[in-house]
Amino acid sequence: MDPSAPKYFTIIDYVIFALLLVASMCIGLYYAFTGGRQSTTREFLFADRSMKCLPLSLSLMATFQSAVAVIGTPAEVYTNGTQYWFIGCSYILGLLIPAHIFIPVFYRLHLTSVYQYLELRFCKAVRICGTVTFIFQMVIYVGVGIYTPALALNAVTGFHLWGAVLATGLVCTLYTTLGGLKAVVWTDVFQTVVMFTGQLAVIIVGVQQAGGLSETWVKVRDGGRISGFDLNPDPTVRHTFWTLGVGGVFLMLSLYGVNQAQVQRYLSSRTEKEAVMSCYMVFPCLQVALMLSCLMGLVMYACYGNNSPLEQQYITSKDQMVLYFVMDMLQNFPGLPGLFVACLFSASLSTISSALNSLATVTIMDLIKPHYSMTEARATRISKMLAVSYGIICLAMAYVVHLMKSSVLQAALSIFGMVGGPLLGLFCLGIFFPCANSIGAVIGLAAGLLIAFWVGIGGFLSRMSSSVVPPFNSTYTVAAGPDNITITAVTALIDAARPVGLHGFYSLSYMWYSALNSSTVVIIGLIVSFMTGRTKGDDVASGTVYPVMRTARSLLYKLVEPSACCTSSPQHKIDGHKEINGNVKEDAGTQEETETFLPSNPVSHVEQETSV
Numbered sequence: 001m002d003p004s005a006p007k008y009f010t011i012i013d014y015v016i017f018a019l020l021l022v023a024s025m026c027i028g029l030y031y032a033f034t035g036g037r038q039s040t041t042r043e044f045l046f047a048d049r050s051m052k053c054l055p056l057s058l059s060l061m062a063t064f065q066s067a068v069a070v071i072g073t074p075a076e077v078y079t080n081g082t083q084y085w086f087i088g089c090s091y092i093l094g095l096l097i098p099a100h101i102f103i104p105v106f107y108r109l110h111l112t113s114v115y116q117y118l119e120l121r122f123c124k125a126v127r128i129c130g131t132v133t134f135i136f137q138m139v140i141y142v143g144v145g146i147y148t149p150a151l152a153l154n155a156v157t158g159f160h161l162w163g164a165v166l167a168t169g170l171v172c173t174l175y176t177t178l179g180g181l182k183a184v185v186w187t188d189v190f191q192t193v194v195m196f197t198g199q200l201a202v203i204i205v206g207v208q209q210a211g212g213l214s215e216t217w218v219k220v221r222d223g224g225r226i227s228g229f230d231l232n233p234d235p236t237v238r239h240t241f242w243t244l245g246v247g248g249v250f251l252m253l254s255l256y257g258v259n260q261a262q263v264q265r266y267l268s269s270r271t272e273k274e275a276v277m278s279c280y281m282v283f284p285c286l287q288v289a290l291m292l293s294c295l296m297g298l299v300m301y302a303c304y305g306n307n308s309p310l311e312q313q314y315i316t317s318k319d320q321m322v323l324y325f326v327m328d329m330l331q332n333f334p335g336l337p338g339l340f341v342a343c344l345f346s347a348s349l350s351t352i353s354s355a356l357n358s359l360a361t362v363t364i365m366d367l368i369k370p371h372y373s374m375t376e377a378r379a380t381r382i383s384k385m386l387a388v389s390y391g392i393i394c395l396a397m398a399y400v401v402h403l404m405k406s407s408v409l410q411a412a413l414s415i416f417g418m419v420g421g422p423l424l425g426l427f428c429l430g431i432f433f434p435c436a437n438s439i440g441a442v443i444g445l446a447a448g449l450l451i452a453f454w455v456g457i458g459g460f461l462s463r464m465s466s467s468v469v470p471p472f473n474s475t476y477t478v479a480a481g482p483d484n485i486t487i488t489a490v491t492a493l494i495d496a497a498r499p500v501g502l503h504g505f506y507s508l509s510y511m512w513y514s515a516l517n518s519s520t521v522v523i524i525g526l527i528v529s530f531m532t533g534r535t536k537g538d539d540v541a542s543g544t545v546y547p548v549m550r551t552a553r554s555l556l557y558k559l560v561e562p563s564a565c566c567t568s569s570p571q572h573k574i575d576g577h578k579e580i581n582g583n584v585k586e587d588a589g590t591q592e593e594t595e596t597f598l599p600s601n602p603v604s605h606v607e608q609e610t611s612v
């Protein structure tokens with residue numbers, strides 16, 4: 001069989017792929033005609049705030065596990081080894097901080113959109129800036145998410161590119177519009193099961209084709225694909241333990257801490273405890289997803305070695321490698337290629353549906369409702385129309401992505417870093433620095449976005465221009481074997497060409513974008529706040545600041561005085577929260593200080609803190 005010929009699906013493959021779309025549509029229809037029949041925004045956008053932590057945790061994981069991870073991560077591991085796996089270390093802090101800082105603050109404010117927080121803490125202008133930035137980020141990200149699987153599928157199986165894009169986009173938009181957040185969460189659960197099953201099937205068959213587990217291990221180890229701890233502190237090295245383990249924390253905080261798609265899931269939990277639990281339960285799900293993607297890259301290497309289909313010119317981009325591998329390996333297992341393609345589109349659908357639902361939410365809640373009073377029914381109808389409109393916009397965005405040529409994994413993570421980073425900085429400025437004021441917030445956000453695009457675009461262009469340096473300045477894994485002399489020579493050449501000065505700034509690893517941009521927003525935001533008259537502690541809206549110092553003191557106190565921990569903590573009076581659309585929330589009453597060390601009404605401690 002000529003390996004360069006495109007592989008074709010058998011009829012059973014198409015059936016499995018069609019079944020996935022039909023099943024997703026049925027879940028959407030089910031939630032369109034049961035329960036409250038999606039007639040209120042509370043149901044359409046927040047699932048009646050009744051969600052339990054298990055489906056939520058799978059949905060939280062699925063939202064940012066798109067075809068990009070299913071295709072891009074194995075290609076990354078195949079090319080550069082398992083260094084990328086260290087991003088898993090960033091999931092610890094990347095989920096603990098959202099669980100114990102962001103969720104308590106956002107949950108107790110009874111927010112509808114996470115950007116409502118920005119108006120409570122700063123002013124309406126900051127809220128609008130945050131909302132628009134989020135919309136910009138998610139529309140581009142969804143464009144990548146829709147286009148990625150269609151491109152890979154088209155390249156390897158001849159499946160019509162825009163047919164796949166339209167099928168994905170339309171089915172997804174339909175069930176999201178019909179079934180609201182309940183449908184999005186439950187299709188995420190179903191699609192995650194399909195995604196994991198597909199990946200596992202390919203790994204098992206791949207290991208068999210490579211000659212068994214021990215044979216696979218020997219090949220990847222001798223091929224230098226098992227990376228150790230690369231503790232190189234050089235921030236321009238693309239993947240090291242620091243860029244992934246530390247830079248990854250900021251990336252995770254921008255996604256699982258302050259991204260509307262995730263915060264909306266926390267807010268749709270029945271109780272704050274369920275929300276915190278769902279955040280904790282994301283950790284094992286993410287580790288499994290990361291493990292499956294990395295293992296697939298290793299199995300691909302065990303099967304192809306260094307003469308990859310890319311070098312054989314069977315495919316044109318490394319993002320097509322996974323699908324080529326699947327069609328190559330599973331050709332004799334009718335139905336499995338269809339299962340893997342269903343896995344790929346499941347990853348995509350679960351991300352696109354979450355994004356469309358969150359885009360509709362912030363648009364209606366942040367941009368429309370505050371300016372026009374309307375009935376619940378009308379607001380829900382507009383939300384559904386918005387979901388459809390964003391579906392169409394994202395299909396157009398897929399075409400724009402078609403025009404750009406970049407590794408999809410790096411493209412997606414760069415978008416998160418360039419746009420998600422400044423948003424993370426904006427929320428950190430508000431939550432951790434009571435002295436920050438609105439002018440500081442707006443100018444800080446602008447500075448963060450400016451730096452982000454300067455480094456991001458500059459880095460992209462400088463990589464394109466200097467042909468000597470490879471597509472991204474990665475440290476080559478020195479391949480053992482006859483050609484290692486060549487590789488060493490090339491590495492020496494790269495080091496010689498390594499950019500210095502401003503050029504060095506441009507070649508910052510994309511994994512540091514989130515950290516750099518969020519820090520820029522905080523630093524500039526604080527400087528401008530001090531220059532323009534910092535906010536006094538008691539001017540800060542109740543519940544919008546996390547008392548870092550007080551929590552640290554109470555943690556220290558519990559450590560030093562173990563006997564103190566069994567006495568009941570002092571009662572705290574909760575005063576009413578002024579909700580944004582005017583009606584004051586009745587919160588009067590007293591409440592035990594919760595074990596998350598965040599007092600039920602954090603601002604009172606800020607007053608104490610700032611007044612001390």
Ligand SMILES: O=C(O)CCCC[C@@H]1SC[C@@H]2NC(=O)N[C@@H]21
Nearest residue numbers: 064065066067068069286289412
């Ligand atoms: O798959 C995607 O859509 C984007 C690539 C993964 C996004 C980041 S990587 C760290 C975190 N872990 C995940 O599984 N997704 C996010």
Ligand code: NA
Nearest residue numbers: 062065347351
């Ligand atoms: Na997904």
